[in-house]
Structure formats: structure tokens, C-alpha cells
Amino acid sequence: MAFEGLAERLQGTLTKIRGKGKVSEQDVKEMMREVRLALLEADVNFKVVKQFIANVREKALGQDVMKSLTPGQQVIKVVNEELTSLMGGEQSKIAVNNKPPTVVMMVGLQGAGKTTTSAKLANHLRKKHNRKPMLVAADIYRPAAIKQLETLGKQLSMPVFSLGDQVSPVEIAKQAIEEAKKEHYDYVLIDTAGRLHVDEQLMNELQQIKEIAKPDEVLLVVDAMTGQDAVNVAESFNEQLDLTGVVLTKLDGDTRGGAAISVKAVTNTPIKFAGMGEKIDQLEPFHPERMASRILGM
Amino acid sequence: YRYRKVDEEFFEELEEILISADVGVHTVMNLIDELKDEVRLRNIKDTSDIQPVISEKLAELLEKEDDDPSLQFSDNGLTVILVVGVNGVGKTTTIGKLSNHLKKQGKSVLLAAGDTFRAGAIDQLEVWGERVGVDVIKQQEGSDPAAVVFDAVQAAKSRAVDVLICDTAGRLQNKVNLMNELAKVKRVIEREVPGAPHEVLLVLDATTGQNALSQAKTFGQSTDVSGIVLTKLDGTAKGGIVIAIRNELDIPVKFVGLGEQVDDLQPFDANQFVYGLFKDALEEENSNQSS
């Protein structure tokens, strides 16, 4: 069954082997098969799953699990712990430059949630950290992208820096930072256009923006519903831009969100925030251990 | 693959290719079981003999004999197309492209700005309208989408246009209120134009994984989806989940999106899609052979 939780799955496997007195290596193999299926159904990348299973199998074959009276529970515990540590253990925070402004660049595929997240983050910085952020409209390609950010800025009563859609994003970033210094904004949040990781020209543009803006954070915005391709995307953005963090959006949906593991595994940068809705106050710090349970369907 | 044997390793590799294309574990495992039977039955030894069987089977899963991949139009008068889907998949962009496609066929088109929620959504649709030369019926941001669509239907009737395409706000399928809102929009269309909507197109992002199946299920329940538009196939994602959707829910793919420009929309071609699933693996194989 699709979307069946790992707990039920292992329960099913164990029902079959119950009564045998003790758990054999073959039983562990059987359980690992279920763990693999659960992870693949949750959209964890298959290469990441392979490595993960190898690690977990070793632990599961250890004395504690094999001799335990509740081997199923023990396996789940091992899986959960491994997943949590893979996703970064503890929460991580947004950078702050002691020489303001702190510059944050939002990057990612089309439709991932960059513009919305920019506004949410600005709101978060002002409300929770008492900061004075400025939003920068550097998407000159998508129809009405500037209007979208301006509308969000208005909802927040927050300034949006724009030079229209006839000036290059590199120039926009440059002038925005000058303006921020002059007007004493302490955060500059640059909303860039969505692009494919394989689009050389547009990826090059991001590198140029990065060179000029010298960001303290380059955040990759990733849709939580992303499938196996998440590793290609994250790997490629990371290689070309040296990411400092990830924001996982649309976690208010019913996706298991295995992309979280895939992205973390290939970029080795922390997932900093979770998007929990379309409204500007629906941004939350990311909790690795909650995400592990979610992926496992628990 | 040419000189290789059909063995366990071959099937493992096939499984990896298909899973990495988001086809989904269950569909893949069923398919591989069927293939193994076939191999035994036909006594196939060489991988070159099984390649066509794989492609055939996959294409069969995607396209049924009596499929009519083209859009359904009203025989007499107004055709209404409703476009639905989760956030950010490419609904509004697809509407721009589709308008252009229909105009090229000599049809007159009108658009309804049914996304009254997302910041800049109405402006975005208007830019597309200008780009392709079609009018947009709109109300203010925040107004009732059903009312906008009602207005648009009346305008479409009085202007005697051929096709009305209704944009809707992106919504995640687990939000019951928003799904009810969408069902209401559909009811207005049904009431105002007998036989409409003639198409309910669900837009799916090819980068989406297994959740797309849940999207198709739930949107299908609330709006009776008639076809899928699979967008963003110009990236590295393959959109293999549409195979599972076709099999479990019997919803056909009608169009694919291949970019952000007005011409980047194509009718779905099952063979080309299946080729796309294997393209990278074949290229890798070739470069390994030549190096």
C-alpha cells in the first residue's frame, strides 16, 4: 500500500515471524526490505536509500536489536535516529553579519516558493529578531514577479527595492545593497527568478549576483513534494553556488517529504526553515526529528 | 545494452532507472514481475530483445487503444476549460501557452482570472493575455472566485467566444475548504453552460514525486479531472508518476510543458515520453562504451 507508515509495515513483517522465539538475520533482511520500500515511497532518493540501508542493517544486526523482546520497535528506533542525525541533528539559525546589512539570496527551481519565502523571512526577521529588512525584486523574467513581491511588501508594510524589468538582476542587486547601506537596513533579501539547474546562462547570472552581493546566506528553496530529482537539483545548485542553507516549502501538504533527506545528504547544508502555508506568517524553524517521523509515516 | 545478458543485475538496473524517474516502487515492481514472466515465456536471453518489450509495455500503460488525446470541445457554442492543481506547478503559464495553441487553431479565447488569492496572480494572467492577444475577465484581489468565473461565463457568452479558460489558485489537496471552493467553481460552470466544463485539466509538475498520485486522486474526486498537463519536462525530472496515475486512476496526459515561453507546450506523445525515461541511462552507457 502506498503511504503506509513504517510502523505498520514492520508490524506486518513481524506478525509473520512471530512465534519463532528469536529474530534471525533473514528476518532483519526482511525488515530492511520494508524500510527500503517505505523510504522510496516517501521520495527519498534511491542512492541515498541504498547507503542508508547499509548503515541501518549493520546497527540492526547488533546485539541490542537482535536480542530485544521488541525487535520491530528497535529497528524503528534505529531508523529514526539515523534519519534524524542524517538531517542535521539540531536546528540551525539564519546568519547575521556584524557589519550590516546581512545579505540573503533566495534561489531555486521555478515555482518552489522563493518569492513567498522571501516575504515570510522578512516578516520573521522583523517580528522574531527585531530586524529591519529590505526585499529586492531581482526576478525580471516571470510575468508580474515584481508585482507579486510588491504586493507582499505592501501587506507587510515593508520596502521593496525594484528597478523594473529592464535592468539586469546583477545591477539590481548591486544598487539594492548600496541603498540598504544608505538607509540602514540590516537585512537584504534578494528574490531571484526560478531557473533550472541545467540552464547555464541563468546559473551563470546567479554566480554574478553572488559575486557582487557577497551574500551571507544562499538559501535553496525546495518544494517538499519533489521526487527523485531533488538530488540532481540540490547537488547542482550547491556546486555552482555553494549553498549555506535550505528552505523546505509546502510542508502543510500531505507529502512525506523524503526530499528533505536527499537534499541534506548531497549538500550537507542545514535545512533552516519550513514553509507551512501560503500566508506570510507561515514560516517555521525546521525540526529534523519531526521530519524523520513524518517521512516514516509516524 | 546491446551485448548484455538478461539477468538479475539487468533487472536491478532497470528498477533503478524507473525508480529514479519517479515511476514509483509499486508500479515498477509489478512491471518487472511481468517482464520476468515474459522473459521466461519467450525464452529471451539478450537485453536487446527485451528493450522493445519494455518500451512497449510502458507505452501501453500510458496510452489505451481508444484514447483520444485531443481536447474535447463543445459541438455547439462555448467550450469551457477549468485548470486546477497544487501551488506553483505551472497552471497560469500553461493557460498562456494553451491560449496561444488554441488561437493558432483559429479559435477565439477568453480567460477568467479565478486566482483571486495569490499576490500578483491576476497581473500575471493579464501579462499572458497581452502576450498572446486574449482578454482577461477579472475582479479585485480577494473576491470570490466563483463570482469571477460566473462573470467570465456571461462575458464569454455575450462575446460568443469559442473557448473560456478558467485559472484557479494553487491549493494543496489536503485543504478541504479550498477543495470545496474549487468544486463550487465547477458547479457554477456546470449550471451556466450545459455540458461544461468540457475539460478539467490537472497541472502536474514533473519534478513532483509520489505525492502527485494523491494530487490526482483528490483533485479527481472534487473536480472530475479529464486530463493532465505535465509541466517542467525541460529539466532533468522525468515525471514517471503519470504512469501510476494512468493505471490507478485512468487519467490520460494531454499536454507536456517544456519551458517558460509561449510555444513550450506540446501534445503528449507516449513513445517520446518513454524514450525520455531511458535517455540518460542510454547516453551514459554509450559514453562508457566509447571511452
Ligand SMILES: Nc1nc2c(ncn2[C@@H]2O[C@H](COP(=O)(O)OP(=O)(O)OP(=O)(O)O)[C@@H](O)[C@H]2O)c(=O)[nH]1
Ligand atoms: N501551501 C503552501 N504554498 C506555498 C508555500 N510556499 C509557497 N507557496 C505557494 O507556492 C506557489 C509558488 O510560490 P512562489 O513564491 O511564487 O514561488 P517562486 O519560487 O517565487 O516561483 P518562481 O518565481 O516562478 O520561480 C504560490 O502559490 C505560493 O503561494 C507553502 O509553504 N505552503
Ligand SMILES: Nc1nc2c(ncn2[C@@H]2O[C@H](COP(=O)(O)OP(=O)(O)OP(=O)(O)O)[C@@H](O)[C@H]2O)c(=O)[nH]1
Ligand atoms: N522550466 C519550466 N518552467 C515552467 C513551466 N511551466 C511553468 N513554469 C514556471 O513555473 C513557475 C510557476 O508557474 P505558474 O504558471 O505561476 O504556476 P501556477 O501553478 O499558476 O502557480 P500558483 O498560481 O502560484 O499556484 C513560473 O516561474 C513559470 O515560468 C515549464 O514547462 N518549464
Ligand SMILES: [K+]
Ligand atoms: K514546484
Ligand SMILES: [Mg+2]
Ligand atoms: Mg518568484
Ligand SMILES: [Mg+2]
Ligand atoms: Mg497561477
